[in-house]
Amino acid sequence: xxxLQETKTRVFKFGDKTADGNSKMKxxxxxxxxxxxxxxxxxxxxxxxxxxxxxxxxEYNLLGQEALVNLITPEVEKAIENIENIMGxxxxxxxxxxxxxxxxxxxxxxxxxxxxVLNLGLNDEVVLGLAAKTKNERFAWDSxxxxxxxxxxxxxxxxxxxxxxxxxxxEIMEALKHKRGIVLDTDFTVQDLKDLCYDFKNAVKxxxxxxxxxxxxxxxxxxxxxxxxxxNGNRAIYYRTMNGYPSEWGTAVNVQAMVYGNxxxxxxxxxxxxxxxxxxxxxxxxxxxxxAQGEDVVAGTRTPQQxxxxxxxxxxxxxxxxxxxxxxxxxxxxELMPTIYNELNEYQQKLEDHYRDMQDMEFTxxxxxxxxxxxxxxxxxxxxxxxxxxDKLKEGSITEEExxxxxxxxxxxxLLHPVFDTKALKRAHVIAHGLxxxxxxxxxxxxxxxxxxAKFKSSILVRIETSPEDLEGMNIAKGILTARGGMTSHAAxxxxxxxKCCISGAGALQINYKTRTLTVDGHEYHEGDWISLNGSxxxxxxxxxxxxxxxxxxxxAELMKLSDKYxxxxxxxxADSPKDAKVAVKFGAQGIGLTRTEHMFFExxxxxxxxxxxxxxxxxGRKIALEELLPMQRSDFEGIFEAMAGLPVTVRLLxxxxxxxxxxxxxxxxxxxxEMHISLEQVKAKIAELEEFNPMLGHRGCxxxxxxxxxxxxxxxxxxxxxxxxKEKGIVAVPEIMIPLIGTVAExxxxxxxxxxxxxxxxxxxxxxxxxxxxxxxxxxxxALIADLIAAKADFFSFGTNDLTQMTFxxxxxxxGKFLPIYIEKGILTSDPFExxxxxxxxxxxKMGTNKGRSxxxxxxxxxxxxxxxxxxxxxxxxxxGMNYVSCSPFRVPIARIASAQxxxxxxx
Ligand code: PEP
Ligand code: MG
Numbered sequence: 001x002x003x004l005q006e007t008k009t010r011v012f013k014f015g016d017k018t019a020d021g022n023s024k025m026k027x028x029x030x031x032x033x034x035x036x037x038x039x040x041x042x043x044x045x046x047x048x049x050x051x052x053x054x055x056x057x058x059e060y061n062l063l064g065q066e067a068l069v070n071l072i073t074p075e076v077e078k079a080i081e082n083i084e085n086i087m088g089x090x091x092x093x094x095x096x097x098x099x100x101x102x103x104x105x106x107x108x109x110x111x112x113x114x115x116x117v118l119n120l121g122l123n124d125e126v127v128l129g130l131a132a133k134t135k136n137e138r139f140a141w142d143s144x145x146x147x148x149x150x151x152x153x154x155x156x157x158x159x160x161x162x163x164x165x166x167x168x169x170x171e172i173m174e175a176l177k178h179k180r181g182i183v184l185d186t187d188f189t190v191q192d193l194k195d196l197c198y199d200f201k202n203a204v205k206x207x208x209x210x211x212x213x214x215x216x217x218x219x220x221x222x223x224x225x226x227x228x229x230x231x232n233g234n235r236a237i238y239y240r241t242m243n244g245y246p247s248e249w250g251t252a253v254n255v256q257a258m259v260y261g262n263x264x265x266x267x268x269x270x271x272x273x274x275x276x277x278x279x280x281x282x283x284x285x286x287x288x289x290x291x292a293q294g295e296d297v298v299a300g301t302r303t304p305q306q307x308x309x310x311x312x313x314x315x316x317x318x319x320x321x322x323x324x325x326x327x328x329x330x331x332x333x334x335e336l337m338p339t340i341y342n343e344l345n346e347y348q349q350k351l352e353d354h355y356r357d358m359q360d361m362e363f364t365x366x367x368x369x370x371x372x373x374x375x376x377x378x379x380x381x382x383x384x385x386x387x388x389x390x391d392k393l394k395e396g397s398i399t400e401e402e403x404x405x406x407x408x409x410x411x412x413x414x415l416l417h418p419v420f421d422t423k424a425l426k427r428a429h430v431i432a433h434g435l436x437x438x439x440x441x442x443x444x445x446x447x448x449x450x451x452x453x454a455k456f457k458s459s460i461l462v463r464i465e466t467s468p469e470d471l472e473g474m475n476i477a478k479g480i481l482t483a484r485g486g487m488t489s490h491a492a493x494x495x496x497x498x499x500k501c502c503i504s505g506a507g508a509l510q511i512n513y514k515t516r517t518l519t520v521d522g523h524e525y526h527e528g529d530w531i532s533l534n535g536s537x538x539x540x541x542x543x544x545x546x547x548x549x550x551x552x553x554x555x556x557a558e559l560m561k562l563s564d565k566y567x568x569x570x571x572x573x574x575a576d577s578p579k580d581a582k583v584a585v586k587f588g589a590q591g592i593g594l595t596r597t598e599h600m601f602f603e604x605x606x607x608x609x610x611x612x613x614x615x616x617x618x619x620x621g622r623k624i625a626l627e628e629l630l631p632m633q634r635s636d637f638e639g640i641f642e643a644m645a646g647l648p649v650t651v652r653l654l655x656x657x658x659x660x661x662x663x664x665x666x667x668x669x670x671x672x673x674x675e676m677h678i679s680l681e682q683v684k685a686k687i688a689e690l691e692e693f694n695p696m697l698g699h700r701g702c703x704x705x706x707x708x709x710x711x712x713x714x715x716x717x718x719x720x721x722x723x724x725x726x727k728e729k730g731i732v733a734v735p736e737i738m739i740p741l742i743g744t745v746a747e748x749x750x751x752x753x754x755x756x757x758x759x760x761x762x763x764x765x766x767x768x769x770x771x772x773x774x775x776x777x778x779x780x781x782x783x784a785l786i787a788d789l790i791a792a793k794a795d796f797f798s799f800g801t802n803d804l805t806q807m808t809f810x811x812x813x814x815x816x817g818k819f820l821p822i823y824i825e826k827g828i829l830t831s832d833p834f835e836x837x838x839x840x841x842x843x844x845x846x847k848m849g850t851n852k853g854r855s856x857x858x859x860x861x862x863x864x865x866x867x868x869x870x871x872x873x874x875x876x877x878x879x880x881x882g883m884n885y886v887s888c889s890p891f892r893v894p895i896a897r898i899a900s901a902q903x904x905x906x907x908x909x
Contacts, residue, residue: 009053011078012029012037014051015040015049021038023038029053030106030107032109032376033051033053035376044350046372046373047087047373050080052252054252056068059071091121092216097126099122100257102253102255103253104253107249109379119143119147120147120258122147123215123216127140130144137190139262146293149167153167155225200212224253228251231251242475260366261291261292261293266365268292270362270363272363273378277358278381278383280358280385280388285311288305289304307334308332308333308334340370357377357378357388358388386407389555390559404898409895412894412895413895420441424545432506432520432521432540433506434540435503436534441532443544443547444478446518446531447477448461448462451473459477460533461474461479463480474494479502480501480503480533483506501535503533508521520540563900566901567900569886574594576600584893591650592644593863595649614658614661614662615686626713630714637723645732646733648736651737654704658690663687717758720763724768733770734771735773736772736774741777742776745790748776752774752794777799778800784849787850791856797861797863799863801874803866804842808841811833846878850881867889870886872896875900
């Protein structure tokens with residue numbers, strides 16, 4: 001078996017400007033490992049180390065721990081020796097110890113998903129050596145207690161998933177703080193830290209039944225295995241499922257020499273971005289802390305300072321601090337350590353130029369020497385994604401095709417979502433502010449625990465700080481608010497990735513998980529109370545605030561225009577009203593692919609007429625009711641045709657079962673009986689008669705039009721008359737009349753004949769004509785199978801992949817919610833087929849239907865109007881199938897336009 005070949009390289013070394021790997025080896029080395037290698041190759045100062053490949057993760061799952069360790073020990077020993085040579089220190093040495101970090105690194109960044117262990121290699125003896133070597137006893141013992149805590153939590157599984165988020169080590173620390181009357185970790189004395197190490201080890205013994213491992217090699221193997229295990233942890237699986245990443249990818253393990261940012265005031269650590277991750281502005285920015293380790297910046301226990309002076313001024317403005325006081329108390333790195341800053345600034349430019357994309361970097365200053373710990377393409381908001389792509393294009397560092405491919409189409413959603421209504425905002429009462437961690441607007445009811453996020457329809461997750469365990473809840477909540485943390489804290493990074501509104505570091509909030517209260521300025525808010533977040537300004541607002549449509553940037557428009565240049569497949573919209581149609585046109589819709597006419601019947605006065613029609617026992621009675629409906633339908637169509645001015649509009653005839661329109665509540669049934677001058681019993685009897693066992697497979701679609709042709713007649717008349725009326729006004733209307741749920745040619749012929757006869761009649765009455773088409777939905781598997789026969793009669797096809805998916809899988813659209821999430825969780829399906837088109841199965845019917853149709857009519861117009869028309873991977877499939885257009889909801893039109901361009905670019909490559 002190939003993966004077990006003894007000869008292949010499983011451990012890739014890097015350091016001192018050389019590396020075994022490079023950035024192209026992401027699949028094998030993981031994103032982090034590949035970048036660490038690459039950074040060495042371009043002369044960035046990176047602590048030396050090595051990467052155990054992702055393939056080894058898979059081998060571990062096959063072989064188990066012991067065999068795996070035997071297999072890679074020789075290579076790992078050599079790699080450790082290489083680090084020792086570069087750093088001039090020895091792993092496990094009592095006098096001159098080398099300590100290492102162990103981190104995971106999958107091929108794509110999975111923030112917070114995998115676990116990290118720092119300071120590995122310490123024990124009761126090595127810690128003394130470290131203290132002597134660094135002449136810093138406090139630092140050595142602090143590193144040791146951090147190591148036991150992290151190793152205990154991550155490798156030995158000590159962290160309890162308690163509601164209060166307190167792990168046993170934290171509890172021990174809190175107890176000591178209480179006893180000593182101190183507040184901060186930095187207040188611990190050396191003796192306190194020694195006591196903590198002792199108590200921590202005892203806690204491990206008590207919790208696991210084993211002594212804390214003292215042999216550095218045992219520690220190392222434990223950590224490596226823990227990283228591999230975390231690939232199959234619940235959090236990682238959830239994240240993978242959410243993003244559709246396969247479990248076979250595995251994770252790499254990166255082992256690297258430790259460098260320390262907590263060696264006094266000439267040391268520090270930070271995170272920085274080559275451009276603004278929120279807005280995309282070309283502004284180097286980030287945060288740092290003096291005398292701290294990496295996790296201090298992201299954990300949010302201390303509020304970090306800004307790297308650039310301009311950044312500091314921005315936040316200081318927010319906090320209303322005088323400039324002089326700011327410079328003194330919150331100096332930027334630029335002001336405090338100008339030489340280091342200049343060096344960092346040079347590297348950030350070098351890295352962005354090299355990777356030709358915005359970078360997110362971590363660095364540490366150890367006793368005046370700058371080390372870059374990692375770089376990766378920075379996570380960014382939708383707005384930043386668009387701006388950076390267009391800016392990089394204008395700067396000439398990427399091509400048009402690259403700019404388009406850089407767009408994560410689904411992320412455009414963020415730009416298109418509502419923001420707070422400015423008028424409503426004027427009346428809003430701001431209760432506090434925090435950092436604008438992820439832009440957008442959110443309004444909802446307070447929940448304090450991530451696993452309760454679904455308690456309300458719209459919830460705001462309020463936490464002291466978030467952790468990876470909160471991921472699912474964060475995804476459900478409308479917005480996230482944390483009392484602690486900076487712009488790079490867990491909540492901020494994850495929310496930005498999700499495109500979810502988030503405010504972090506709102507220090508004025510007092511959150512009490514036990515009483516489920518949030519106190520600000522003496523005012524108490526409870527679970528269920530409404531609050532609103534403005535993730536773009538950091539303002540927290542009391543109550544519910546109305547939202548309004550967002551304004552789109554010039555860069556967005558440029559990108560949209562560019563997308564049209566690269567694709568021939570059009571994007572239409574599904575719209576049932578002139579209002580929706582107008583929104584879609586604004587987003588660049590090139591026609592309507594589906595107008596569901598039944599939606600027009602649900603308004604107050606219409607539903608009455610509709611019900612009278614349904615409940616009538618005679619054709620005459622139905623015709624009277626339909627005559628009432630005719631002018632309403634006609635004016636709806638006029639509005640839509642006008643909004644689309646000259647663009648094609650596909651109007652679908654009535655589809656759902658009539659039972660959906662009748663009253664189900666006694667009061668309304670009684671009202672209807674009075675209006676129709678019949679008895680309540682008659683109404684009830686009719687309703688009972690309409691009830692079906694399987695309405696989705698029952699009396700709906702063209703089956704309605706066939707049994708009640710007068711409905712089709714009325715609708716056809718309304719469409720044709722509306723188009724003629726517009727013609728009189730000089731507006732061109734191009735109706736494409738669509739028959740739903742066809743399974744046989746005869747069904748199509750029956751309905752097409754009614755439509756054409758009605759049109760001819762209207763033309764005669766009006767002594768005028770218009771162009772129109774009569775086509776069909778392909779949404780029943782049988783229709784796809786006999787598509788050639790249908791195409792001989794129909795003017796166009798539109799794939800209704802909602803019903804086609806329902807009927808191909810045999811999953812009821814309305815009941816699938818009960819089992820699909822479990823199917824996805826268990827890996828039976830990789831995604832919801834109602835969201836992402838099942839290319840393997842349903843896709844075959846779509847391809848076959850298209851090909852068969854075109855075998856009879858080579859120029860047959862083919863589109864899609866199921867929900868998949870706005871989902872990027874499905875849009876790509878439609879492009880490759882040769883469709884003329886996809887049709888999706890108005891807000892997804894820009895996403896589909898980009899996805900269509902990307903599909904065309906990929907197909908050409
Ligand atoms: C479909 O079935 O894909 C479709 C667009 O029609 P509806 O969702 O109205 O059934
Ligand atoms: Mg359908």
